Amino acid sequence: MSLKDPLTFATGGDALDRAAHLRPKSAEMARQGGARLLPQWQDKPLIDISGPEPALGWITPTPEVLGKCAEAPVFLGLVDGAPRFTADVSALSEEDAQAAFGPRTKFIDLRAIAGQITKPEANIVAAAKGVIGWHRIHPFCARCGAASAPEDGGWRRKCGDCGALHFPRTDPVVIMLIVRDDKLLLGRQQVWPPGLYSLLAGFMEPGETIEDAVRREVFEETAIRVGPVGFITSQPWPFPASLMLGCWGVALDEEITIDDEIEDARWLSRAETAMALNGEHPQFASPRQDSIARWIMTAWIEGEIEVPAVP
Numbered sequence: 001m002s003l004k005d006p007l008t009f010a011t012g013g014d015a016l017d018r019a020a021h022l023r024p025k026s027a028e029m030a031r032q033g034g035a036r037l038l039p040q041w042q043d044k045p046l047i048d049i050s051g052p053e054p055a056l057g058w059i060t061p062t063p064e065v066l067g068k069c070a071e072a073p074v075f076l077g078l079v080d081g082a083p084r085f086t087a088d089v090s091a092l093s094e095e096d097a098q099a100a101f102g103p104r105t106k107f108i109d110l111r112a113i114a115g116q117i118t119k120p121e122a123n124i125v126a127a128a129k130g131v132i133g134w135h136r137i138h139p140f141c142a143r144c145g146a147a148s149a150p151e152d153g154g155w156r157r158k159c160g161d162c163g164a165l166h167f168p169r170t171d172p173v174v175i176m177l178i179v180r181d182d183k184l185l186l187g188r189q190q191v192w193p194p195g196l197y198s199l200l201a202g203f204m205e206p207g208e209t210i211e212d213a214v215r216r217e218v219f220e221e222t223a224i225r226v227g228p229v230g231f232i233t234s235q236p237w238p239f240p241a242s243l244m245l246g247c248w249g250v251a252l253d254e255e256i257t258i259d260d261e262i263e264d265a266r267w268l269s270r271a272e273t274a275m276a277l278n279g280e281h282p283q284f285a286s287p288r289q290d291s292i293a294r295w296i297m298t299a300w301i302e303g304e305i306e307v308p309a310v311p
C-alpha cells in the first residue's frame with residue numbers, strides 16, 4: 001500500500017461518469033436497453049456471489065423489478081456509456097428479498113465485502129449506498145413535516161406541501177496523523193476490538209475550517225495542542241455517509257490527558273507502528289485494510305508523507 005494505490009471507495013471518476021445533466025431524463029433512461037440497476041435491501045447492496053470473487057449484483061430494471069422498488073430508482077451515472085441505477089427494496093421481507101433476484105445473488109453487508117470487490121465497483125457502491133441510505137430516512141420534509149418525493153434522478157427531494165428542496169447529506173470527518181519527533185499519536189475507543197489503535201478522528205462542526213477541526217478534536221481527546229496542519233487526501237466512507245478528510249498535524253505537546261470520548265491514547269514510534277501494521281506487535285493491532293487510517297499510517301512509515309519538525 002502506498003500513496004499511489006487507490007483508496008477503497010475513492011477511485012472517483014474513472015468508473016462512473018455521474019452525467020448530472022442527464023438526471024432529469026432518468027425515468028426514460030431506466031427503460032432503455034443496457035440499463036442496469038443495483039437493488040439495496042436494509043442498507044445492504046445486492047452482491048453477485050457466482051464468481052470466484054464477489055461483485056455488485058447488477059440486474060435489468062424490468063417492470064417487475066421496478067415494481068419491487070420503494071420509489072423511482074436513483075440515476076447513478078454512466079458506465080461505458082450505459083446508464084446505472086440503484087433502488088431501495090427494503091419493503092420486501094428478508095425471505096422475499098433474498099429470493100427475489102435469483103440464487104446467484106445475495107444482499108450482503110458492505111463492510112464484509114468492500115475489500116473484495118474491485119476499486120471502481122467500491123466507488124460506485126459508496127455513492128449508491130449513501131444516496132439510498134439518505135432517501136430511506138428522509139421521507140418527510142425537515143421544514144414542515146409533509147411527505148417529500150425524489151426529483152432530479154433521485155439527487156434531491158421536494159416537499160409536496162411547502163415546496164422545500166432537500167439534498168443528500170455527506171458528513172465531513174477529520175482524521176489525522178499527529179506527529180511529534182518521529183512518534184505518532186494513536187487512540188482507541190472502548191468498543192473497538194482489543195489492542196486496536198488508530199488515528200484520532202472526529203466530525204467537523206458548522207463554521208469550522210478543516211485545520212480548526214483537527215486542532216479541536218486532538219485537544220478534546222488528548223489535551224495535546226496542534227500547530228501546523230496539512231491536508232493529505234480524502235475518502236468517502238459510506239457507513240452511513242461520511243467523507244474522511246485525511247490530514248497531518250504537528251503536536252506541540254507530549255503529555256497526553258485523555259477525555260471520556262476515548263479509552264486510551266499513546267505515542268508509538270515508527271518501528272512500533274510498522275510492527276502493528278504488519279500484525280507483529282504483541283500489544284497493538286492496526287485498522288482495517290480498506291480504511292484511510294491504515295493507508296495514511298502506511299504511507300507515513302514508507303516516508304511518503306513528510307510532517308514538519310516541531311516549530
Ligand SMILES: [Zn+2]
Nearest residue numbers: 141144159162
Ligand atoms: Zn415542507
